[in-house]
Amino acid sequence: MASTTAGHLSGHAAVRARYNDVDPVYREVRELRLFGFVLFLLSDCILFGSLIFAYIYLRLSAPVWPPYLAGHQLQWFDTSFAAFNSVVLFGSGVTMHFALENWKHLHREKFFGWLIATIALGLAFLGGQAHEWAGVLRDGITWSNTTMGSSFYCLTGLHGLHVFIGTVFLAILGLQAKYGVYTGSKYQGLVAGTLYWHFVDVIWVFLFTLFYLW
């Protein structure tokens, strides 16, 4: 039915026609579920926002930054590797966007390719974060010995947890797509997954700026 309605259209118009070619009750429920998911993302913004403002407060109220540890001033976090790792994560945002677009345009094979690329880049980012943590630990910065360390591990750890949950989320969505849960007009889970993935990308923009550029 969707294909007949959208058959004479092309591009975004066809996608929109297919998207709206559903039962009115389902459409209403879909909009409410989407709104609920956006509210969830906003609540996560508040969580990260409170921790980010705590970090800003600690940093601005410190007499000197980076703080001293055992008589020596700590080094700034190295930007080079973080910049590379950021590109990996932002790249995964682009691949996830392509995945959703391909699903909307009924290109199933390409969808799975882009989704797998997204998961792989997400895992690569987590590997990069583990490498970063190991380097910071080698520099003597631990969770408990400085406010710099506790802020860094808390915020990047919470973000890393979100990325990990996101990769599991995307893997489940991939399995659901494979087993026919989603169609050309009903793919709300994929939209939610894409929004979530973009959200973790954007949170990283703020963390990268705070820890590596400021």
Place this chain on the structure above:
Amino acid sequence: MIALVGAIIVGLVAFVQLKNDWGAQGLDASVTKVLLGLMAVGCVLVLFASINVLGYRG
């Protein structure tokens, strides 16, 4: 160098996707536009960091 090239490519792609989706309607499209825009800004920041304009070198 990889970060520089990557930031340019990813930033351009994000910008083009944002431009393509600019006319899209709906809550999901609006949120996606905001998030893609911020991601493009992130790519610009990474670009400046990779050419030593911003950030610190260990």
